[in-house]
Amino acid sequence: MKVEQRPTESKPRGTLSDKPALLRLYREMLLVRRFEEKTAEMYQAAKIGGFCHLNIGEEATIVGTISSLRPDDYVYSTYREHGHAIAKGIEPNAVMAELFGKETGTSRGRGGSMHLFSQEHRFYGGYAIVGQALPIACGTGYAINYQEKDEVVMSIFGDGATNIGAFHESLNVAKLWRLPIVFVCVNNLYGMGTAVNRASAVTEIWKKACAYDMTGERVDGMDVLAVRRITDQLVEQAREKHEPSLLECVTYRYRGHSMSDPDTYRGKDEIKEWQGRDPILTLGEHLKQQKLLTDQEIQKIDEDVTAEVEAAVKFAEESPEPEPKDLYRDVYADQGAA
Amino acid sequence: MPVLTMRDALNQALREEMKRDESVFLLGEDIGLYDGSFKVTRGLWKEFGEKRVLDTPIAEEIIIGTAIGAAMSGLRPVAEMMTVNFIMVAMDQVVNAAAHIRYMFGGGTKVPLVIRTPGGGGHQLGAQHSHSHENWFAHVPGLKVVAPGTPADAKGMLKSAIRDDNPVMFVENEGTYAVKGEVPDGEHLVPLDKNDVKRSGDDITICAHSRMLIVAMDAAAELEKGGISAEVVDMRALRPLDMAPVIESVKKTSRLITVEEGWRSYGVGAEIASRVYEEAFDYLDAPVARIGAAEVPAPYNKRLEKIAFPGKADVVVTARAMLGKN
Structure with a gap:
């Protein structure tokens, strides 16, 4: 394992050289996994409505990228963003409450699964139109430069978004205006049910950066340490040199596109094969080999995160619904409760 | 009272607000070095520099998207769409994003953004440069929509729009830029919600x-x-x-x-x-x-x-x- 040394600012999540940081990566991935498993259960129990897209299988990509950021850095995400929100530091309580549509949710129950948000955590939103958030992320990048700050924006999207005009417009201005952005493509091989090679003329997404004279990288999105190492470099490049980049993380979602996807477009063998490379099991094995973690400790972490998720469900269950009198609240900024 | 064209009244409002508030910046196609397609932004690039008067690629979605993100991050962008027909290319950003972000994020953020755009026909510009679509925007909760018809109102409403914390569609008209009228000097604010x-x-x-x-x-x-x-x-x-x-x-x-x-x-x-x-x-x-x-x-x-x-x-x-x- 390569040891990373950050020369300047303190990394809030630590570097890959220290045990607490490694355990934290493991814990966060497992928290996202258990949270999403519980989400599926709650969806099936009709506690959660609407569309619901799970991150199961993508934990290494999520935690490997977002753990590279400082608390004051920004994340823009998609409708498959529960894990991204948790990795950025939002309490599982507030995320689960939002899925339940409760007033205590990240978006006061007005957004739902696809529209988590937290100003405080600089989690600048889940957006449900493919490719829509990339131009908006560029606006935050422009504001950072304008205000002469040293924050970084991470814009996360799927492989499907790289075929849309907004993706290309965004990469173009990010390079042109030297915006401090890391574009993270979560390539889970399918845009809904359409495989990458049936939707994109270029199946290695990182190559699309070449058109904008931008750094493009591809990484095994099932390997959290590899993801974290490359992201550290790209974040630093964005922060120090205002050089944007495109990072393709090749990963896999074990579940369908959404909870209502019968998953008929891919083989069971394929799913099994990817599950054989599970990012959490892989890191667990690695940490055991390095004598940094025991089976007993793994079990303890699992119990802890499972309890955290159970507590989130309890919190969501017990939280109040929004009041009908507040239907019109926040349509406009100068408009409080109706 | 000074008599100004609508064009100069708008220009005066932009200049005054940019002087008043460092967070106000302009972006759009050819609004800077070129001085604006309809010269509303004339002289501002020279006066305020390229950071605050940003020439963009001809790519409407990135213009509006950038403006939204900047607005959510502490700035007060004023985006120019060269004609209202061009805004169709960016409708996703205007409606699905700008108008709905505050509500769908539970009031957790705001989008203080002005989109200036001229509509209107009568100049032999044909089917893709001549229409008036303010009713499309006026249909959408979350947007404010204004369409002044005098130079004084143009100035006063643009200044109010820039200070407003919501996305405001500021509809101009190609046929009125040369229209003259009395315009109060300096601080002149016209409310956005009073006919x-x-x-x-x-x-x-x-x-x-x-x-x-x-x-x-x-x-x-x-x-x-x-x-x-x-x-x-x-x-x-x-x-x-x-x-x-x-x-x-x-x-x-x-x-x-x-x-x-x-x-x-x-x-x-x-x-x-x-x-x-x-x-x-x-x-x-x-x-x-x-x-x-x-x-x-x-x-x-x-x-x-x-x-x-x-x-x-x-x-x-x-x-x-x-x-x-x-």
């Missing part, structure tokens, strides 16, 4: 906004010669739609004509008429008459174009007919 009686009268009410306000005022002057006293209500505030002056006027005149430069179907006049029926039906002596563009894509040919858009004669003829004074 305004621009001419008092007793016999009939005419509602109009943007360039059609000028048409309505000309028509009122013509009608006066024939002994008809028309009241003209400027519908500069389209969303939120301030109906109070219209209702009050209709209670006095009992007759209403709406004039808009866009198509009538599902239009501004349709909304105004419907609200008058709801709130002042018993005061009406005749059905509301709606005047708007012919329901065709704007034609290039001058002769056809002239009859495709409403003019003074349409208003005068309609008013006389309603009053039985043909």
